[in-house]
Each structure stands twice: as C-alpha cells, then as structure tokens.
Amino acid sequence: xxxxxxxxxxxxxxxxxxxxxxxxxxxxxxxxxxxxxxxxxxxxxxxxxxxxxxxxxxxxxxxxxxxxxxxxxxxxxxxxxxxxxxxxxxxxxxxxxxxxxxxxxxxxxxxxxxxxxxxxxxxxxxxxxxxxxxxxxxxxxxxxxxxxxxxxxxxxxxxxxxxxxxxxxxxxxxxxxxxxxxxxxxxxxxxxxxxxxxxxxxxxxxxxxxxxxxxxxxxxxxxxxxxxxxxxxxxxxxxxxxxxxxxxxxxxxxxxxxxxxxxxxxxxxxxxxxxxxxxxxxxxxxxxxxxxxxxxxxxxxxxxxxxxxxxxxxxxxxxxxxxxxxxxxxxxxxxxxxxxxxxxxxxxxxxxxxxxxxxxxxxxxxxxxxxxxxxxxxxxxxxxxxxxxxxxxxxxxxxxxxxxxxxxxxxxxxxxxxxxxxxxxxxxxxxxxxxxxxxxxxxxxxxxxxxxxxxxxxxxxxxxxxxxxxx
Amino acid sequence: xxxxxxxxxxxxxxxxxxxxxxxxxxxxxxxxxxxxxxxxxxxxxxxxxxxxxxxxxxxxxxxxxxxxxxxxxxxxxxxxxxxxxxxxxxxxxxxxxxxxxxxxxxxxxxxxxxxxxxxxxxxxxxxxxxxxxxxxxxxxxxxxxxxxxxxxxxxxxxxxxxxxxxxxxxxxxxxxxxxxxxxxxxxxxxxxxxxxxxxxxxxxxxxxxxxxxxxxxxxxxxxxxxxxxxxxxxxxxxxxxxxxxxxxxxxxxxxxxxxxxxxxxxxxxxxxxxxxxxxxxxxxxxxxxxxxxxxxxxxxxxxxxxxxxxxxxxxxxxxxxxxxxxxxxxxxxxxxxxxxxxxxxxxxxxxxxxxxxxxxxxxxxxxxxxxxxxxxxxxxxxxxxxxxxxxxxxxxxxxxxxxxxxxxxxxxxxxxxxxxxxxxxxxxxxxxxxxxxxxxxxxxxxxxxxxxxxxxxxxxxxxxxxxxxxx
Numbered sequence: 001x002x003x004x005x006x007x008x009x010x011x012x013x014x015x016x017x018x019x020x021x022x023x024x025x026x027x028x029x030x031x032x033x034x035x036x037x038x039x040x041x042x043x044x045x046x047x048x049x050x051x052x053x054x055x056x057x058x059x060x061x062x063x064x065x066x067x068x069x070x071x072x073x074x075x076x077x078x079x080x081x082x083x084x085x086x087x088x089x090x091x092x093x094x095x096x097x098x099x100x101x102x103x104x105x106x107x108x109x110x111x112x113x114x115x116x117x118x119x120x121x122x123x124x125x126x127x128x129x130x131x132x133x134x135x136x137x138x139x140x141x142x143x144x145x146x147x148x149x150x151x152x153x154x155x156x157x158x159x160x161x162x163x164x165x166x167x168x169x170x171x172x173x174x175x176x177x178x179x180x181x182x183x184x185x186x187x188x189x190x191x192x193x194x195x196x197x198x199x200x201x202x203x204x205x206x207x208x209x210x211x212x213x214x215x216x217x218x219x220x221x222x223x224x225x226x227x228x229x230x231x232x233x234x235x236x237x238x239x240x241x242x243x244x245x246x247x248x249x250x251x252x253x254x255x256x257x258x259x260x261x262x263x264x265x266x267x268x269x270x271x272x273x274x275x276x277x278x279x280x281x282x283x284x285x286x287x288x289x290x291x292x293x294x295x296x297x298x299x300x301x302x303x304x305x306x307x308x309x310x311x312x313x314x315x316x317x318x319x320x321x322x323x324x325x326x327x328x329x330x331x332x333x334x335x336x337x338x339x340x341x342x343x344x345x346x347x348x349x350x351x352x353x354x355x356x357x358x359x360x361x362x363x364x365x366x367x368x369x370x371x372x373x374x375x376x377x378x379x380x381x382x383x384x385x386x387x388x389x390x391x392x393x394x395x396x397x398x399x400x401x402x403x404x405x406x407x408x409x410x411x412x413x414x415x416x417x418x419x420x421x422x423x424x425x426x427x428x429x430x431x432x433x434x435x436x437x438x439x440x441x442x443x444x445x446x447x448x449x450x451x452x453x454x455x456x457x458x459x460x461x462x463x464x465x466x467x468x469x470x471x
Numbered sequence: 472x473x474x475x476x477x478x479x480x481x482x483x484x485x486x487x488x489x490x491x492x493x494x495x496x497x498x499x500x501x502x503x504x505x506x507x508x509x510x511x512x513x514x515x516x517x518x519x520x521x522x523x524x525x526x527x528x529x530x531x532x533x534x535x536x537x538x539x540x541x542x543x544x545x546x547x548x549x550x551x552x553x554x555x556x557x558x559x560x561x562x563x564x565x566x567x568x569x570x571x572x573x574x575x576x577x578x579x580x581x582x583x584x585x586x587x588x589x590x591x592x593x594x595x596x597x598x599x600x601x602x603x604x605x606x607x608x609x610x611x612x613x614x615x616x617x618x619x620x621x622x623x624x625x626x627x628x629x630x631x632x633x634x635x636x637x638x639x640x641x642x643x644x645x646x647x648x649x650x651x652x653x654x655x656x657x658x659x660x661x662x663x664x665x666x667x668x669x670x671x672x673x674x675x676x677x678x679x680x681x682x683x684x685x686x687x688x689x690x691x692x693x694x695x696x697x698x699x700x701x702x703x704x705x706x707x708x709x710x711x712x713x714x715x716x717x718x719x720x721x722x723x724x725x726x727x728x729x730x731x732x733x734x735x736x737x738x739x740x741x742x743x744x745x746x747x748x749x750x751x752x753x754x755x756x757x758x759x760x761x762x763x764x765x766x767x768x769x770x771x772x773x774x775x776x777x778x779x780x781x782x783x784x785x786x787x788x789x790x791x792x793x794x795x796x797x798x799x800x801x802x803x804x805x806x807x808x809x810x811x812x813x814x815x816x817x818x819x820x821x822x823x824x825x826x827x828x829x830x831x832x833x834x835x836x837x838x839x840x841x842x843x844x845x846x847x848x849x850x851x852x853x854x855x856x857x858x859x860x861x862x863x864x865x866x867x868x869x870x871x872x873x874x875x876x877x878x879x880x881x882x883x884x885x886x887x888x889x890x891x892x893x894x895x896x897x898x899x900x901x902x903x904x905x906x907x908x909x910x911x912x913x914x915x916x917x918x919x920x921x922x923x924x925x926x927x928x929x930x931x932x933x934x935x936x937x938x939x940x941x942x
Contacts, residue, residue, distance in 0.1 A: 182713075182758050186657030242653075287653050372939065424938040431937045466902045467895040468843065 004029060008143060008158035010133045011035075011165035014108070015306030015323035017115035019164060021065050022327055024122035026334065032125070033145055033156070035132035035165075040113050050196065051227045051235050053078075053214070053317030054106040056408035061324030064331060070114060075104035076228045082213035088268035092213060093383070096399075097390025101406040103214070103317060105227040133170040136161060138298040139180070143171075160341055161302045164323075167291055169308035175298070183293065190288040190313060190367060192222070193249055194239050197279040199272050201232025208272045209234060217266050221245050221371055224266050236269070239288075249285050288313045288367075290360050296349045300341030303348075305330070310356035315366035316404060318359050322412070326352065355412040362404060362416055382426045385437050385449070392446050417461065417470075425456035475500060479614060479629035481604045482506075482636035485579065486777030486794035488586035490635060492536050493798055495593035497805065503596070504616055504627070506603035506636075511584050521667065522698045522706050524549075524685070524788030525577040527879035532795030535802060541585060546575035547699045553684035555695075559739035563684060564854070567870075568861025572877040574685070574788060576698040604641040607632060609769040610651070614642075631812055632773045635794075638762055640779035646769070654764065661759040661784060661838060663693070664720055665710050668750040670743050672703025679743045680705060688737050692716050692842055695737050707740070710759075720756050759784045759838075761831050767820045771812030774819075776801070781827035786837035787875060789830050793883070797823065829884040833875060852908050853897045856920070859908075863917050888932065888941075896927035 007023055009016045012034035020030045054075060062071050079102045080094035095102055119125045130148040137143070142157050163171035175183045202208050207228060209215055215234070217224040221241060226234040241248045247261045255277050262270040270276065291311040296304040306323035333348050369379075389397035398407055400419025407415060429435040435452055438445035464470070478494055480487045483505035491501045525546060533542050550573045551565035566573055590596045601619040608614070613628050634642035646654045673679050678699060680686055686705070688695040692712060697705040712719045718732045726748050733741040741747065762782040767775040777794035804819050840850075860868035869878055871890025878886060900906040906923055909916035935941070 182660040182760075184657075184659040184760075186655075186659065186763075188655045188657065189653040289653075289655075292657075369939070378937075424934065424940070427938045428934050463895065463899050466849075467898045468840070469895070 005159040006031065008033070008156055008161045010136075010143060010161065010163040010169075010171060011306075011308070012112075012116060012127055012129070013164060013166060013306075014112055014115065014320050015326065016162075016164035017112060017119055018061055018065065018324055019162065019305065019327050019330075020125055020127075021115060021119040021122070022061075022331055024119060024125045025065065026331075028124065030119075030122075030125045031156070031158070032119075032127045033131040033133060033143070034127065034129050035148070036129065038116075038127075038129045039109055040116065050108050051105045051229055052108050052111075052320050053103050053227070054111070055103040055317065055321055055405050057318070057405075058321035058324040060328045060408055064328055065118065067114065067118060071106075071111070074106050074110045074114065074230070076106070076230065077102050077104055077212055078214045078227070079212050080214070082210055082215045084215060084217045084266070084268055086219070086265060086267075090210075090268075092210075094387065096402050096406060097387045097392075098394045098402075098406075101402060103405065105214070105229070107229060108320075110230075133163075133165060136163065136171040136174045136302060138171070138174060138178075138302040141301040160300070163302065163304050163308045164306045166307045167289065167311035169304060171302060172291075172293060172304055172308055175293070175304075181295070181298070183295070185293045186291065188290045188364075190364070191244060192239050192241050192367070193285045193287050194237050194314075195249070195280065195285050196283050197236040197238060197273065197276060199226060199234040199236055199269070200275060203232075205232040207232050207234070217269060218370060219265055222247065222265075223370065224269060226269075236273070242285075252280075255281075290364060292357060292360060294349070294353060296353070297342075297345035300343075300345060303345050310360060312356075312360045312363045313367055314363070315370065316359065316363045316401075318363065318404065318412075322356060322359050325408075326356075358411075358413040358416040359404070362400075362412070362419075378427055378430055381430055381437050382423070385426060385430075385435075388437075388441050388446055389450055389453075392441075392443055393450060397450060417464075418457070421457045421460040421464070422453065424460055425453050429453065429456055476630040477502065479504065479627055479632045481607070481614060481632065481634040481640075481642060482777075482779070483583075483587060483598055483600070484635065484637060484777075485583055485586065485791050486797065487633075487635035488583060488590055489532050489536065489795055490633065490776065490798050490801075491596055491598075492586060492590040492593070493532075493802055495590060495596045496536065497802075499595065501590075501593075501596045502627070502629070503590075503598045504602040504604060504614070505598065505600050506619070507600065509587075509598075509600045510580055511587065521579050522576045522700055523579050523582075523791050524574045524698070525582070526574040526788065526792055526876050528789070528876075529792035529795040531799045531879055535799055536589065538585065538589060542577075542582070545577050545581045545585070545701070547577070547701065548573050548575055548683050549685045549698070550683050551685070553681055553686045555686060555688045555737070555739055557690070557736060557738075561681075561739075563681075565858065567873050567877060568858045568863070569865045569873075569877075572873060574876065576685070576700070578700060579791075581701075604634075604636060607634065607642040607645045607773060609642070609645060609649075609773040612772040631771070634773065634775050634779045635777045637778045638760065638782035640775060642773060643762075643764060643775055643779055646764070646775075652766070652769070654766070656764045657762065659761045659835075661835070662715060663710050663712050663838070664756045664758050665708050665785075666720070666751065666756050667754050668707040668709060668744065668747060670697060670705040670707055670740070671746060674703075676703040678703050678705070688740060689841060690736055693718065693736075694841065695740060697740075707744070713756075723751075726752075761835060763828060763831060765820070765824060767824070768813075768816035771814075771816060774816050781831060783827075783831045783834045784838060785834070786841065787830065787834045787872075789834065789875065789883075793827060793830050796879075797827075826883040829882075829887040830875070833871075833883070833887055833890075849898060849901050852901055853894070855908050856897060856901075856906075859912050859917055860921055860924075863912075863914050864921060868921060888935075889928070892928045892931040892935070893924065895931055896924050900924065900927055 006029045009020050009032045012032045016032055020032050023030050062068055080092050082090055082092050084090050131145045134144045134146055141161055142155050143161055144153060144155050146153050163169050176185055199208055211228050215226040223239050224236060226236045228234055243250055252258050252261060258277060258280050290313055296309045305326045312319055329352050330348050333344050338344050386399040400423055403410060403415035403419045429452060435449045477500045480491050480503045483503045487503055491503050494501050533539055551563050553561055553563050555561050602616045605615045605617055612632055613626050614632055615624060615626050617624050634640050647656055670679055682699050686697040694710050695707060697707045699705055714721055723729050723732060729748060729751050761784055767780045776797045783790055800823050801819050804815050809815050857870040871894055874881060874886035874890045900923060906920045
C-alpha cells in the first residue's frame with residue numbers, strides 16, 4: 001500500500017474522476033481509462049445539458065477534494081418541489097421546513113469537466129479516452145481494452161484496479177461470467193421507463209418556469225419532472241410505464257398520440273415545449289433499473305465503486321450523491337492505515353454495503369409512494385405535519401426525505417430504519433385519530449403531537465429489534 | 472390452445488415429469504428432453520439416495536395426478552425435529568401441535584422414477600435422455616440441444632416450450648443473455664455451503680437413529696441434519712460457512728481437522744459415521760443460492776417453472792413442494808379456458824410470483840433464525856407457547872412454520888405476512904411481560920394468552936397496511 005502504487009481506474013465519469021482526484025491527492029499514481037471521447041472536446045447540442053440533483057452527501061465528496069467554492073458556481077438551488085396539477089395550477093412544497101436545507105440542479109457535464117480538469121492538474125494522473133474496457137482479469141489484476149481510435153486491443157497491468165464504469169460495468173460482468181467465486185448479483189427493472197425532453201429558454205438565460213424549484217407534474221401512474229439548467233433551459237424527464245395504462249411508451253407511437261397525451265395531462269408544460277415531438281421521437285426510452293451485488297472486491301486486486309457496484313433508480317435524487325459518498329467512505333478507510341488492499345476493500349464493503357442497499361430500496365419505495373400515495377389524504381396530512389415539525393423544531397425533527405438528503409452524517413441504512421418507523425408512526429397515529437394536524441400551528445400545539453410521534457417511532461423500532469427485524 | 476398442440480418440456484426432473492404427466496392427462500402432446508441419462512437405468516451407490524422433505528403443498532400436485540396412494544409407499548413420516556445437543560443429548564420437538572401434521576422424507580430418485588413411469592404410460596408423452604439444452608430461441612419457440620450420445624446438435628420446434636431445467640436453467644440464461652426484453656434477475660448466495668454425508672444402516676433396514684424424525688444438530692453458526700431413507704440409512708447434510716468461524720469449509724482441509732470438528736461438535740453423529748472421511752472428501756461442497764426473476768414467460772411461446780423460475784434455499788423444506796404447487800397453479804389457470812397461451816402465462820405469473828418470492832424470503836429468514844436464535848430464550852419460549860396453542864386450539868392457531876407447511880390452501884405470501892406478524896406479536900408480548908408461558912398449561916390458562924396474541928397480530932397487520940407496507 002505504498003504511495004507509489006499504480007491504480008487503474010476504469011471509467012472517467014463522476015465517480016471515477018472524483019476518485020482519481022482524491023487518490024492523486026493522497027499520492028498514488030492514477031491512470032483512468034474511459035470509453036467515451038474527452039467530453040471537454042466534444043460539442044453538445046442545446047437543451048441536451050443533462051442535469052442531476054446534487055445534495056449534502058455529494059458535497060461531502062466535493063469538500064474532501066476542496067472544490068466546494070468552485071462547485072457552487074455550477075449549482076442552481078432548488079428549494080422545493082413545484083407541483084403542477086392537471087389544470088395547470090402550481091403550488092410549492094419545500095424540501096424541508098429548514099431554510100438552509102435544499103438540493104441543487106447541476107449539469108453532469110459541467111461537474112465532470114471540473115473534476116477532470118482538477119484531476120489532470122496532478123502530474124501523477126493520466127487520463128486515456130476512447131479506451132473501452134472489455135474485461136478484467138481479476139486474478140492477474142489486468143484489464144483488456146479496445147482503443148476506439150486505432151481499433152486495436154491492449155492489456156494494462158496495475159497494482160489495483162477500481163471499476164467506476166457505471167451500471168453496465170465491464171468488470172462486474174467479468175465477476176459474473178467467470179464464475180471463479182460465488183457472486184451474488186441482481187438487476188431489477190421497474191415497470192416504467194424514462195425519456196428526456198426539454199423546455200428551452202424564452203430568450204437566452206430566461207427561464208420559462210420558476211428557476212429555483214424541481215418541477216413535478218405528478219399523475220399517479222406517470223409523471224413529468226423538470227430541473228433547471230444554467231442556460232435558462234430545463235431538462236424534462238417523462239416517467240411512464242412501458243406497457244400498462246391508457247398512455248404508455250408502447251402505444252405512444254404517433255405524433256398525435258403524444259400531443260393528445262400532453263394536451264390532456266400536461267397542458268401547461270406542452271405550451272412551453274414546442275420542441276416536444278422532436279425530442280420525443282429523437283431521444284431514446286431508457287429503463288429504470290436497480291443493481292446490487294456482492295462481493296464488490298476480489299481479494300486486494302480489484303474493487304467496484306459507484307453505479308458499477310450499486311446502480312439505483314432516480315426517485316430520491318441520490319445516485320451521484322451515493323457514488324461521491326463512496327469515495328469519502330473509502331478515503332476514511334485509507335486513513336486507518338490498514339496493511340493490505342484486501343483489508344481496505346473488505347472493511348469498505350463491510351461498512352458501506354448496507355447503506356447502498358438501503359438507498360436502493362428507498363429509491364424504489366419512493367417510486368411506488370409517488371405513484372400510489374399522490375392522492376391519499378392521509379399521506380398528504382403526514383407531509384404537512386412533518387413540514388410543521390421541521391419548521392418549528394429544526395433540531396428535533398427530520399423527515400425520512402430529510403434524513404436521507406440533508407442528514408449526511410447518518411448512514412442511509414439508519415436513515416431508512418428511522419425514516420420508515422417515523423412514517424409508520426405518523427400514518428397510524430393520524431389514522432387512529434390519536435393525532436391530527438392542528439387548527440392553530442405553533443410550538444405549543446405541535447409539541448405534544450411531536451412527542452407522541454417520537455414515542456411511537458421508538459416503540460416501532462423497539463418492536464422490530466425485539467423481533468429481529470432489520471427493515 | 473387446442474389439445475393437439477406440441478409442448479416441449481426441458482428437464483425431466485421432479486417438476487418437469489409431474490408437469491408432463493399432468494399435461495398428458497389434459498391431452499397435450501408432450502416431449503421432454505433431459506440432459507442426464509435415464510435414472511431408471513443408472514445404478515446409484517449405497518448411502519447416496521438423496522432425499523427431500525415432502526409435505527402438503529407437494530401433495531396437492533400428487534393428488535392432481537392421482538398418485539397419492541403410490542406416493543405413500545415411498546414416504547417416511549417425520550413427526551418432528553430430533554434435536555441433538557453438543558453432549559449427545561436428544562429431545563424431540565414436533566412440527567405441529569396437531570398429530571396429523573407432519574412432513575415426509577422421500578427419495579428424490581424414487582419419486583422421479585414414479586413420475587417418469589406414470590408419464591410414459593401416456594402415449595402422447597415422449598421422453599428423450601442425454602439431450603442437453605444449450606439455448607432457447609424464444610422468438611421462434613425452438614430449442615437447441617446437444618445429444619451426449621452422438622455429440623451432435625439439433626434444433627427442436629414446438630408450439631410451447633416450458634423450461635423446468637432447474638436452478639441453472641438454459642432457457643433462463645437465454646432470457647438473460649439475449650437482452651431482447653427487460654429481464655429482472657437475481658442470484659443471491661448465503662455465506663454457507665453444504666456437503667452431503669451419510670449414516671449407513673446398522674444392518675440392512677436397521678436405523679441407527681429414530682426413523683420418524685428429522686434430526687438436527689444445531690450449533691448456531693453451523694448445523695448438521697439427517698433425513699431417513701427406506702433402506703435404513705440417513706442422508707446427512709452439513710451446513711457450514713465457507714470462510715468464517717473456527718471451523719469452515721475452507722479450513723477443513725485435512726482428515727484430522729474434520730475428525731476434530733466432528734469430535735468436538737457432533738460426537739454422537741461421529742460415532743455412527745465411520746464413513747465420514749470418505750464421504751467428506753469425495754462429495755462436493757455446494758453453494759446455497761436463491762434465484763428470482765421476472766418475466767417468467769416470453770409472450771405465449773415459453774415459460775419458466777420450478778427451480779428454473781425460483782430456486783430457493785432448503786431451510787423450509789419447500790423447494791420441491793413449491794415446484795409441485797406451480798404445476799397445480801398452472802393447471803388451475805388452464806381450467807379457465809383462456810384463449811391464448813400468453814394469457815395463461817401472464818395470469819399464472821401474476822398469481823404465482825408473489826408466493827414464490829415469499830417462500831424464497833422465508834427460507835432465507837429461517838437460515839438466519841436457525842443461526843441466530845437457537846440460543847435465544849425468548850425465541851424458545853415463543854416456540855413452546857405456539858406448540859401449546861396448536862395442541863389446545865388446533866382450529867384457531869397455526870405457527871408460521873405450520874402456515875407455510877401444513878396450510879396448503881393459503882398462499883406463501885399470505886402465510887408470510889401472517890406468520891411474521893404472529894412472531895412479532897408473541898416475541899414482543901413476551902419481552903414486555905404482557906404474556907408468559909403459563910405454569911399450568913390448559914385451555915383456561917392458554918385462552919387469554921391466545922386472545923392477546925391474536926389481537927396484537929391483527930394490530931400489527933393493520934399498522935403495516937395503513938403504512939402501505941407489504942412484508
């Protein structure tokens with residue numbers, strides 16, 4: 001584990017480039033191989049600046065490499081959800097009752113460029129583009145690449161290989177296909193896919209919707225969302241079933257079908273999307289999948305990180321944040337000065353796996369919650385109550401969403417257990433008439449309600465613990 | 472869906488041969504292709520007659536094909552678990568407080584022979600051995616086979632292909648590898664593997680242990696079990712971690728290690744296992760895996776059934792029973808006279824999938840329960856109480872084990888929800904001192920305890936339902 005060791009990273013996406021930067025700061029010799037061209041040298045068309053939700057856990061990784069100030073310039077704060085109903089009415093629902101708790105829209109490309117630029121400032125970092133990893137020999141710690149420029153194949157040797165090559169990871173495929181050890185693996189698709197669309201600026205830089213919000217058009221079985229970009233555009237994503245319901249990706253085959261669908265369901269969005277049909281038929285429909293696996297590492301030779309180890313669906317906005325937190329967690333373990341990479345990787349997986357499993361499950365839960373509970377009055381009353389708790393007792397209450405998104409020092413697994421227990425407590429106390437949203441909302445009226453919620457939450461956690469349940 | 476259609480079944484194991492027999496009874500033309508030789512023509516060595524737990528759900532399939540009487544001759548009733556402690560003391564714990572509720576040990580080979588013989592009595596059934604399925608073209612409804620006798624490959628066409636080719640299903644691999652539709656898939660291994668051993672008869676037909684019991688040597692992190700065979704032998708299975716603990720499969724490398732392990736942990740078993748070392752080093756160590764996937768079918772062309780669709784770990788003794796229940800469920804749907812195979816397969820999967828997912832999860836739960844709770848007094852008190860409930864209130868109470876094993880008209884999923892809620896209720900009521908195992912056990916002392924358990928169980932189910940939880 002001396003600092004002159006050569007670390008080969010497969011994939012120069014967000015996780016790989018942050019990891020490379022951090023390992024370079026720690027003194028390792030880092031080579032990154034990326035199958036795509038250098039995105040700093042490739043033009044992207046207008047309205048195609050895909051963005052992501054960047055929040056507290058992601059920021060831990062950014063702080064680690066001391067880029068907090070530079071990132072801020074790329075971020076558009078989103079204080080809450082702007083809900084658009086079927087008649088075009090809107091109302092805002094903040095992410096938290098605490099004003100300093102919000103999430104950010106950030107361009108995947110801008111963030112990746114920054115991380116690559118910063119990594120390349122280190123002379124112990126080399127980045128190679130257009131080199132696609134085809135397989136990894138995890139016993140010899142070598143990787144086979146195809147050079148897209150020359151159409152030749154070559155093998156690279158390293159002391160350690162870390163694959164951050166995303167949900168379709170080539171190294172994970174080698175783990176799976178080689179059958180040299182017992183590899184637990186799952187890929188689980190939702191019934192729904194997604195398609196990216198866009199709302200362009202009215203004039204350059206002029207937003208057609210409220211800039212500082214994540215816009216949602218929830219319709220139960222499907223929904224549209226929009227996140228702002230720095231250029232005044234919004235990236236819009238349609239989540240829709242492949243096969244089921246009156247409208248689905250399979251039967252939206254003709255231009256008129258798509259127009260009718262948007263006219264009926266999203267009229268206010270359609271009015272500012274003259275480019276809808278072009279986007280709809282040009283852009284692919286992509287699946288929504290969860291990937292889990294174990295072990296992530298083979299001895300001390302190779303390690304999967306980021307989406308390569310745990311791809312999740314986007315309904316908590318935590319994909320990139322979880323990957324950045326991976327880098328922070330690995331870095332913490334490197335601080336322990338363990339004597340072998342095998343110990344590092346084992347410790348890392350042992351500590352991290354339950355958290356990435358939890359955020360994967362939470363994200364799928366949220367897909368169902370958004371579909372099923374959007375019209376459920378008891379869920380809406382719960383949300384109102386939680387917002388009031390967060391406003392009036394900022395230090396004493398955090399909702400499941402806030403535990404996951406804003407309480408970055410609590411692991412996802414603990415956030416899941418506590419968040420689920422709180423939800424269950426509030427829903428049942430409301431249902432049983434033990435509590436209700438007060439007519440007058442103030443510290444005095446809320447306090448006894450919060451106490452009941454806390455007592456019930458703890459009782460639920462105790463009951464589960466005694467029964468040996470861990471979910 | 473006319474009755475002259477040709478149905479090709481891949482795999483002549485237990486599920487495939489029961490399915491073939493039932494479809495033949497319904498009038499279809501059935502061809503089965505099996506990769507192994509005809510087991511009726513192959514000799515097996517003494518002590519290698521691998522056996523299985525056969526219980527009520529499996530018997531539903533046997534009743535369907537009217538073989539109940541013939542099966543009985545192959546069954547050895549096991550009334551309960553015979554627990555062997557580390558000092559060689561034994562005590563019996565019945566499977567149920569109801570005397571007619573027991574499970575059976577049955578030889579996999581004898582059962583398979585019976586089903587093959589019965590299937591072959593139908594002239595519309597043809598069975599081909601030594602034909603290994605290599606892949607399935609599910610769009611053309613053809614299968615590629617390799618003939619092990621001639622070493623040639625050939626393609627078979629059919630109206631419908633049903634794969635019952637077990638956990639390593641070739642058709643499931645085709646679904647996975649072809650990537651022509653979104654295929655959700657998981658393979659999850661436990662930390663433990665298993666190895667088959669044997670206890671031979673003292674003299675032919677003379678059992679060295681109680682015949683009518685499933686013997687268990689529970690040791691927390693590992694265990695030995697033994698099931699009786701008709702010839703007086705027992706098939707013994709060692710469940711042990713691959714890597715962890717003082718003793719594990721990785722470090723039991725020398726004869727002395729194995730002897731020391733058995734001497735320290737299973738001295739009474741060792742005394743009747745002179746053949747231990749031969750068995751141990753001859754027989755493979757095999758993994759314990761759970762497989763889930765969806766969809767099981769491709770249009771109306773192909774369908775996965777049995778272990779090919781849902782392989783489970785053996786800790787509930789339900790693997791074969793679940794596969795036989797698959798045949799019953801499919802048969803029920805054929806009774807509906809739907810107009811296409813696609814509707815049949817869709818309806819079947821829609822009804823069946825949540826139940827096979829549930830038994831898969833229950834079986835993994837039981838692995839952990841057996842490891843973690845063997846020395847937990849509150850779990851033991853729960854078990855005593857449940858036995859008393861079942862004895863004194865046979866119509867009013869069934870434990871989770873009994874719901875799964877003996878209540879064959881309740882689906883696995885409902886059994887799981889109810890069984891888990893009951894467990895949680897009893898454990899918490901005991902822990903909180905609300906109930907206790909009575910000093911005098913009779914109808915009068917048990918009745919109020921049972922009422923409290925039922926009330927609490929219903930409250931738990933209600934609370935979960937209100938919170939939208941389904942586990």
